[in-house]
Structures are given as structure tokens and as C-alpha cells.
Amino acid sequence: MSAAPAAAGRGPVVPGTRDVDRSDPEYRNWLRDAVRKVQADANRTADTHLLLFPLPVHWGVDLYLKDESTHPTGSxxxxxxxxxxxxxxxxxxxxxxxxxxxxxxxxxxxxxxxxxxxxxxxxxxxxxxxxxxxxxxxxxxxxxxxxxxxxxxxxxxxxxxxxxxxxxxxxxxxxxxxRATDWRGNNNIAESIYQQLRRERHPEPAWIVATAGTGGTSATIARYVHYMGYDTRICVPDPENSCFFDGWLTGDARTDCTTASRIEGIGRPRMEPSFLPAAIDRMMKVPDAAGLAALRTLEAALGRKAGGSTGTGLWSSLRIVAEMVREGRTGSVVTLLCDPGERYLDKYYSDAWLASQGLDIEPYGEVLRTFLATGEWRE
Incomplete structure (x- = not known):
């Protein structure tokens, strides 16, 4: 039976070992078959697409979205x-x-x-x-x-x-x-991104932007970048009502928040153990209305609806692109399309829900429209 959690749920629950004979042939056969089935799924779903977000070619900056919504479970x-x-x-x-x-x-x-x-x-x-x-x-x-x-x-x-x-x-x-993901490679998301960029005009991205729920994805990408010796920087955008940004800024892993994030899948009421602040280069605090405005921009550009975490990442990515354009730097930026927007039609795509939350996305939408039309970021 599982042990009780340490420190009010902050420690892992370690399963017991007395209720199953791990040398029993029936158990060993079950385990072998279970591992085979999970690995077979990996073979069937080996990769996801890398989508190009349309930007003016003369900017010299390319923006990509790694479309993770095409996995069998959609995220x-x-x-x-x-x-x-x-x-x-x-x-x-x-x-x-x-x-x-x-x-x-x-x-x-x-x-x-x-x-x-x-x-x-x-x-x-x-x-x-x-x-x-x-x-x-x-x-x-x-x-x-x-x-x-x-x-x-x-x-x-x-x-x-x-x-x-x-x-x-x-x-x-x-x-x-x-710790569960093999960050050195094995077709993890970081290795996949670099493989797919090989024939692009900027194959080594200047920035990879990854939002944080557990923090595991940003940790995997950052570790892989350091392990391979790439010069890519890692940015983690954080929504409102999340303590990752404050914990990163202060270095205090005990940071807690009293209000839950409105952006499902990212932002946490505590600094999670899988979030590795020392491995990343930059964080951005993104207003929820800004991230949700970016969803409308994504739909207009690619004809795709996505979840709120994607919008938060896209807002930060476009802001980084704006900095690169302003400074005359060329290169590529990669962010993630985390899951489909059809899961959130009654929330992020509902004007009634936005109003109930006091969220006005129009000023942020105007920032994005102006930027894509003129190259100027007027936040």
C-alpha cells in the first residue's frame, strides 16, 4: 500500500512492494506485455508536425509551432x-x-x-x-x-x-x-524539433518557448540544448495566478499562490518539483487576456484553434520575434501548439466566459495585428 505523502503532499508517494511477488511468472509476463504496448504506441506516433507561422520574409525571422495536438490523445x-x-x-x-x-x-x-x-x-x-x-x-x-x-x-x-x-x-x-523523460534524446520533443529544422534557413533556433505545467517539458528541452552544446535560449511564459515566475525571480522554491490559474494545463499554485528554474534563460509574465488574444491570431493565421497554453506561448514568441526585428537580428523561434481549442469552446472561445472573467482581449489583439502589419510592437 502507498505511503502517506510528505509535507502536505509535496513529496512523492512511494508504492509498497509487499503486495505482489515480482518474481512471479504471471506478473513478469504482464509487465513485459505492458511495456511492449507502451513502446509500440511510441513507434506508431513517432513524431508531430512543425508548422510555420506566416511572418514577412524580409524580417529574416521564422516562427514555428510544434503541433503536439496530433498525438492520439490530442496534446x-x-x-x-x-x-x-x-x-x-x-x-x-x-x-x-x-x-x-x-x-x-x-x-x-x-x-x-x-x-x-x-x-x-x-x-x-x-x-x-x-x-x-x-x-x-x-x-x-x-x-x-x-x-x-x-x-x-x-x-x-x-x-x-x-x-x-x-x-x-x-x-x-x-x-x-x-526525471521520467530521457532528455538526452530518444526522439524526445527537443531532439525532434532540431531534426525537423535541419533543412530550414535557421536550423538552430535562437529561442524555444515552452510554457510550464509540471515544468518537465522546459526541463527536457533545456537539458537537451545544454547537452548538445547549442546556443538556443529557453523562455518559459507564465500566466496570471501562477507562482513559477515569482519562484524563478526570487529563487525561492517555497513560493505558493492562493488563486488557481485560469489557463488550463499551465501555471501552478506552487513551485512544482519538476520545474528547474536554473536550466532556463528567461521567463515572461503573460496576462491571461494577452494569451487568449493570441489564440484568435493563431486561428486567423493558420485556421487552427488551440488551447490557452498555446496562446500564452505564442504571445511570448511573437514578443521575442518583435525584439529580434527591432534589433535587426535574424533567426528562428519555436513554440508549442499544446492541445486543440475544441476542448475549450465553452471557455476561451466564449465571449460570455471572457466577460464573466473580466477579460478584455481586444487591446492585446490590436497589439498583435499592428505588429504583424508593421513590425512594431506597441504594448
């Missing part, structure tokens, strides 16, 4: 969930018949529900009650169960408690995201 979190399942299986933590439990704002839970179904174990997602209805539908579609909580800050302790009560495994993406 960047498919990579993370696959890595977490392999990590949990190979560590002996995920066991036949025992549930996997996760604290999530939705997309990771959708992907983990998929992999739980793939290997044949139950799945429970502990999520804020404000999570979009489309995400809860997708979790249930993949065979998972949703456990909603009113206070988003309690998702960690509730997930740990459910693991304790059921004898299941608390996946704890916020602790293990940065």
Missing part, C-alpha cells in the same frame, strides 16, 4: 504520460488490477487514461472542478474516472489519499515529469 501530455507509464512500470510501481491515480488539470489525465486502458489498469483523475467539460468527457471516453475537487490546491493530497485507500499508484506528474 503535448501524450509524451509525458507515455514516459510516466514506462517509468512507473519499469520501477515496479504500476501493478495489475491496481488503479493509477493522478492529480491533473485535465490533459495529462486524458493521456494517462489512454495508457491505463492500453495496459489494462483502472485510472482515476483528481482535477479542479473548473476543468473543461470536454476534458472530463475524454477521460471517461478512455475508461478513466474523474474525481473533482473545489480547491485546486488540494489535488495533490486527495490523489495521495486515494492511492493510500485503494492500494494504487499516485503517478505524481509534478514530481516525476523531469
Amino acid at each position: 503535448l501530455k501524450h509524451r509525458l504520460a507515455r514516459s510516466l507509464f514506462l517509468y512507473g512500470l519499469c520501477n515496479g510501481w504500476i501493478r495489475p488490477g491496481r488503479p493509477v491515480i493522478e492529480a491533473s488539470s485535465g490533459s495529462t489525465a486524458v493521456s494517462e487514461a489512454y495508457f491505463a486502458g492500453l495496459v489494462g489498469v483502472p485510472f482515476i483523475a483528481v482535477m479542479p472542478a473548473t476543468t473543461s467539460s470536454e476534458k472530463t468527457r475524454l477521460i471517461e471516453f478512455h475508461g478513466g474516472t474523474c474525481h473533482l475537487v473545489e480547491d485546486p490546491r488540494t489535488v495533490y493530497t486527495v490523489a495521495a489519499r486515494l492511492a493510500e485507500e485503494t492500494g494504487g499508484h499516485y503517478m505524481d506528474q509534478f514530481t516525476y515529469a523531469e
Whole structure:
């Protein structure tokens, strides 16, 4: 049975080892087959597209979006969930018949529900009650169960408690995201980006912009850049009601926030263990209205709807492009299209929801329209 969490949910829940005989041939066969199924998924979904955002050619700057929405579960979190399942299986933590439990704002839970179904174990997602209805539908579609909580800050302790009560495994993406992924390569998202840029006019990007939920993606990309000796800089945009920016600025990992982020998938009420502030070069605090205005700009440019985390990253990326244009620097910038906007039609694409949140996106939309038309950033 899982141990109780340390420090009010801040430590990992370590699964017990007494309830299964790991030398039992039946268990070993189950484990071997489960790992094979997860690895087979990786072979089937080896890569995602790199989309070119239209900018004036004479600027000498190219902007790309790594389209992670084409994964089988529709988001960047498919990579993370696959890595977490392999990590949990190979560590002996995920066991036949025992549930996997996760604290999530939705997309990771959708992907983990998929992999739980793939290997044949139950799945429970502990999520804020404000999570979009489309995400809860997708979790249930993949065979998972949703456990909603009113206070988003309690998702960690509730997930740990459910693991304790059921004898299941608390996946704890916020602790293990940065260590479960092979950051040296193995077709991780960073290696994929550089491979896809090989024939572009600026194959080594000046900046990669990655928003943070667990912090695992920015950690993987930053580590890979340092490991390979590239000169690329890493920027992490942070939405309102998130403490990553403050923790990065002060160096205090104990930073906490009292209000939950409105941008699902990114921004956290605490500094998560997988966020590695020393590995990144820059952070930007992005108003929620600015990130959501960028979604309309993306749709106008590419005909694609995306989630709020994509908008937050795109706003920061265009701001970096504006700096490069102003300074006469050429190069490329890469950001992520994290998940499809169809999951948020009742939120980020709803004028009624924007009004209920007191968000006016028009001034930020005008900043973007002016920039793309003139090259001048007038924020």
C-alpha cells in the first residue's frame, strides 16, 4: 500500500512492494506485455508536425509551432504520460488490477487514461472542478474516472489519499515529469524539433518557448540544448495566478499562490518539483487576456484553434520575434501548439466566459495585428 505523502503532499508517494511477488511468472509476463504496448504506441506516433507561422520574409525571422495536438490523445501530455507509464512500470510501481491515480488539470489525465486502458489498469483523475467539460468527457471516453475537487490546491493530497485507500499508484506528474523523460534524446520533443529544422534557413533556433505545467517539458528541452552544446535560449511564459515566475525571480522554491490559474494545463499554485528554474534563460509574465488574444491570431493565421497554453506561448514568441526585428537580428523561434481549442469552446472561445472573467482581449489583439502589419510592437 502507498505511503502517506510528505509535507502536505509535496513529496512523492512511494508504492509498497509487499503486495505482489515480482518474481512471479504471471506478473513478469504482464509487465513485459505492458511495456511492449507502451513502446509500440511510441513507434506508431513517432513524431508531430512543425508548422510555420506566416511572418514577412524580409524580417529574416521564422516562427514555428510544434503541433503536439496530433498525438492520439490530442496534446503535448501524450509524451509525458507515455514516459510516466514506462517509468512507473519499469520501477515496479504500476501493478495489475491496481488503479493509477493522478492529480491533473485535465490533459495529462486524458493521456494517462489512454495508457491505463492500453495496459489494462483502472485510472482515476483528481482535477479542479473548473476543468473543461470536454476534458472530463475524454477521460471517461478512455475508461478513466474523474474525481473533482473545489480547491485546486488540494489535488495533490486527495490523489495521495486515494492511492493510500485503494492500494494504487499516485503517478505524481509534478514530481516525476523531469526525471521520467530521457532528455538526452530518444526522439524526445527537443531532439525532434532540431531534426525537423535541419533543412530550414535557421536550423538552430535562437529561442524555444515552452510554457510550464509540471515544468518537465522546459526541463527536457533545456537539458537537451545544454547537452548538445547549442546556443538556443529557453523562455518559459507564465500566466496570471501562477507562482513559477515569482519562484524563478526570487529563487525561492517555497513560493505558493492562493488563486488557481485560469489557463488550463499551465501555471501552478506552487513551485512544482519538476520545474528547474536554473536550466532556463528567461521567463515572461503573460496576462491571461494577452494569451487568449493570441489564440484568435493563431486561428486567423493558420485556421487552427488551440488551447490557452498555446496562446500564452505564442504571445511570448511573437514578443521575442518583435525584439529580434527591432534589433535587426535574424533567426528562428519555436513554440508549442499544446492541445486543440475544441476542448475549450465553452471557455476561451466564449465571449460570455471572457466577460464573466473580466477579460478584455481586444487591446492585446490590436497589439498583435499592428505588429504583424508593421513590425512594431506597441504594448
